[in-house]
Amino acid sequence: MPDASHEIAPVAMFDAARPWQFHVELTDKCNAGCPMCPRTDHMNGCVADRSKVFNVELTLEDFRRSFDDETCARTSDVILSGAYGDPIAASQCLEIVEHLTARGVRVAMSTNGGLRRPDWWRRLGEAFRASGSRLELHVDGLREVNALYRVNTRFERIMANAEAFLATGAEAEWHFILFRHNEHQLAEARALADRMGFRAFVAIDSIRFSKSPSFDYVLPTGERRTLEPPTLRVDETLGPGKADREDANAVAPPRIGGVSCKSAAVNRAYVSAHGIVSACCWMTGSDEEAALNASAGVDPDERHDLHKRPLAEILADEPFASIYAERWGACALETCLRKCAEDRRNIRHRVERG
Ligand code: SF4
Ligand code: SF4
Numbered sequence: 174m175p176d177a178s179h180e181i182a183p184v185a186m187f188d189a190a191r192p193w194q195f196h197v198e199l200t201d202k203c204n205a206g207c208p209m210c211p212r213t214d215h216m217n218g219c220v221a222d223r224s225k226v227f228n229v230e231l232t233l234e235d236f237r238r239s240f241d242d243e244t245c246a247r248t249s250d251v252i253l254s255g256a257y258g259d260p261i262a263a264s265q266c267l268e269i270v271e272h273l274t275a276r277g278v279r280v281a282m283s284t285n286g287g288l289r290r291p292d293w294w295r296r297l298g299e300a301f302r303a304s305g306s307r308l309e310l311h312v313d314g315l316r317e318v319n320a321l322y323r324v325n326t327r328f329e330r331i332m333a334n335a336e337a338f339l340a341t342g343a344e345a346e347w348h349f350i351l352f353r354h355n356e357h358q359l360a361e362a363r364a365l366a367d368r369m370g371f372r373a374f375v376a377i378d379s380i381r382f383s384k385s386p387s388f389d390y391v392l393p394t395g396e397r398r399t400l401e402p403p404t405l406r407v408d409e410t411l412g413p414g415k416a417d418r419e420d421a422n423a424v425a426p427p428r429i430g431g432v433s434c435k436s437a438a439v440n441r442a443y444v445s446a447h448g449i450v451s452a453c454c455w456m457t458g459s460d461e462e463a464a465l466n467a468s469a470g471v472d473p474d475e476r477h478d479l480h481k482r483p484l485a486e487i488l489a490d491e492p493f494a495s496i497y498a499e500r501w502g503a504c505a506l507e508t509c510l511r512k513c514a515e516d517r518r519n520i521r522h523r524v525e526r527g
Pocket of ligand 1: 203204205206207210211212213255256257258259284285323
């Protein structure tokens, strides 16, 4: 049972009266081996870490059942990205996007862009354009430099895919994680993004170096390399930008114990590639969320699996219904304090197309 020593009225994380959003990890598969990604065995040629990656994916049938017409009518946005995989590596990614967008759901997809052929991307662009959806293409450098972080991707192929997508008139943003090894290409990449028709260019100053000033890894060739944080000031290269894109559906959630929950602000739950619903991408699979489930007597493999229950029932369940808010009041969730009280997240510098 939850700790009853804190006199806080129950505050639900998800609100059935507002449009829902979902952050969905379609798969834990990926073509790339980014050294700092949790799926990557970075000292072993950047292969997939089989203790974390199980090659699972959600299917079109899962979406037909869980995102039926009624659920889609209550859903404004679905973000397709994830902790362990790239959405376009899911076998039925395109069909899933078409299922959602045909029912009025906007999609935002985050990808390295290295898989599939231009014809596939053209069809994706049509679905995106018709629904006001948005692509975030993650390319961290030009030509051979991109693959120093996006290991195993090919720049020329990514650009061909991007051109096919952009030719449909669909909206795309170029996202660029800054490192010491690619910062000299920042202005050139932004100019190329403008010429190609990307709507915005987003430079990301990562918090990945917060624990150490450098990060060693080994490329598939066996070459040992070191990642280092950037040295330049982004605003001096790109000019003034915005911190992030504003979310039209966001409200100011109650601040409890210093925590202002990002999921509550936009009414957005996280769904893993296994189909398990969580509070957010930071809490999914964590010991902290496991402890909250245990305190509520909830087995997430039974009660929070979208293969087994409707999403509306899962979102109304504990620990989302009240236990999270109780723990914020007790300042008991270290991840929530770090991410949604102290705002320890990547810093984004966003410039719209010139
Ligand atoms: S592209 Fe994304 S999922 Fe794939 S290895 Fe890189 S960060 Fe991880
Ligand atoms: S880290 Fe905690 S407070 Fe932040 S979005 Fe996730 S559940 Fe909400």
